[in-house]
Amino acid sequence: MPNPDALLFARHIEQRSEEIDKILTELGYDGLLIHSGRPENRLLDDQHPPFRAHAPFAALVPEPFTPDCLLELRPGRKPRLWYCQPDDFWHLPPEGPASWWAHCFDIEIVTEPAGWHECFAAQRALAVIGDERALGGLLDGADLNAPELMWRLDEIRTRKTAWERECLARANKRAVAGHLAAARAFRDGGSELEIHLAYVAAVGQDQDQLPYNSICAVNEHAAVLHYQHRNPERPAQSLSFLLDAGADTLGYAADITRTWTGEEHLDFAALIEALDRAQLQLCDELRPGVSFVDLHRRAHLAIAGILEQAGLVRMAPDEQLESGVSSRFFPHGLGHHIGAQVHDVGGQIDAQGQPLPPPDEYPALRLTRRLEPGNVVTVEPGLYFIPSLLEPLRTSEYADRIDWAQVEALSPYGGIRIEDNVLVSEADPVNFTRQAFAVAD
Known part of the structure; x- marks a missing residue:
């Protein structure tokens, strides 16, 4: 055969x-x-x-x-x-x-x-x-x-062949095995280093083979977007864990992020669940012709809605978006192309080679095109408690619209990011990451 x-x-x-x-x-x-x-x-x-x-x-x-x-x-x-x-x-x-x-x-x-x-x-x-x-x-x-x-x-x-899609799907399956092992190590009270070692063992690739340096962040380290260390000391208390880690299949990358907490941390767990629901809705909107810039704005509205519903920010989502308040909690881009590079090429240029720079209000956005069948992109909304970004709000005109006591209570948890790798097709989007988790579960 x-x-x-x-x-x-x-x-x-x-x-x-x-x-x-x-x-x-x-x-x-x-x-x-x-x-x-x-x-x-x-x-x-x-x-x-x-x-x-x-x-x-x-x-x-x-x-x-x-x-x-x-x-x-x-x-x-x-x-x-x-x-x-x-x-x-x-x-x-x-x-x-x-x-x-x-x-x-x-x-x-x-x-x-x-x-x-x-x-x-x-x-x-x-x-x-x-x-x-x-x-x-x-x-x-x-x-x-x-x-x-x-x-x-x-x-x-930017338009992946059937071979490339297969490699990306396999890379997701491999990375998901690592994410599940890392979650178990976190729940056992492991250090960042111990969690990372559990991840690479489950993936079956060492650090040099992984497509990028894993972000293995316990507690407040999850508020450092590209946290680069792995503390060997076990935390006194394991409040939260954010893992942004991938795997390689024949040169093609998976790029997956998940966030966990203990069942006893109800407020933070509710934020994770709310962001997970919003992320799934955003994934479902990956259709041909959709502007990724518009999708990024919808992500801001969704996160602003979560902040309002949780009582963290007493402002309507539209007002948070227009004022820039939502960017204080969600400062990075919604996603990027993925393939033979983690941040794959062609995200900020059109099919005729003309630059498509990100809007001034979203300088970190890596993908500014309209989506086409064959694109494989990440969708990774986040909600963080980053002191250097939130501190200016204390002296702004919106200071009295923030529940600072709740912000301070949640700050030790660092933040949340949920990231999937999704194929844009002629029909429904194909979520390689969710498929891999479903099989593993």
Whole structure:
């Protein structure tokens, strides 16, 4: 029986090759070279950060951790992959290309980058994607990361193929297993570090393989939007836990956030439940033609409604939105494209390459387009108690509209974020994250 991965991947490469051939022909290029990347040592050091292939490479070759490979694309020809397998006893070299995907390429095995460098040094009318430091003389007469080429390639990546959707769905299933293990570790009173270790064990990937640095925040740390540490000390009291963590499947990322608390913390638990309901409604509104900017505004109205209903803010949702009060509790964007990059490309540019900057009142919004079938986006509303954002409200004209006693009581809980990864389709949205949780439960 044919390998279903092989069939899906072959269709993916066929579609992308046709799209890229058309772009190269229109721009007058004889070919395109995409480098996977090369590890770069830290300054004055012989160690480098964990390697991950450049996203334009990983979007076409399911080898996200293999450096110094080169993908060669020429109109009308089968893609050629120059696959680097160093003869190295210091590090474990990568395994050879797997048969289920290798048949889509003409494979050339080289033991060092010079094996492909010399083949292109004198060629002209080539486009190249990569880092100038790693490509050196290969760039003579070639266009490096040409802007028009890049936005056109980014544009096709905004509409995921069946292969990419399958990878994203699998990544969600993997990440959900980690989220459930992390929730158990939190309820057992674990430290942030212990919770994180439970997560990576359940996912089956170490920190270097995860698509981004997990946010593992207990109590007030949940109010730090990109909290980057993992406290090894167990908290005196486990009030709340926010986990923003993903997983990788063949170069494609899941990006999931959940927030938990104990049953005895009724007020905070009620806010989590209310935000979860609002998030589900927002997910259901992901339809072709919908403006993500408008959806972001509806998220503000929903969060403002939660604040009003809870008695935290004595203002109507419209008034909170217009005054900017809701932004003090929800300061980030509603979501972004996701794919071979966690914050995937094409979110702030239209199909003709024209910039679509976020509105002045929402500078952190990463996705400003109208949605199309094939888009996969995150939906991640949040409600936080961030002292530096709330303090100015105390001296504002809205100070007497805030229940400060309740704000102070909830501040030790930090905040709430609920995040799903959702496919925009011609019919109903497909929520990869909720599907994965449903299967796991």
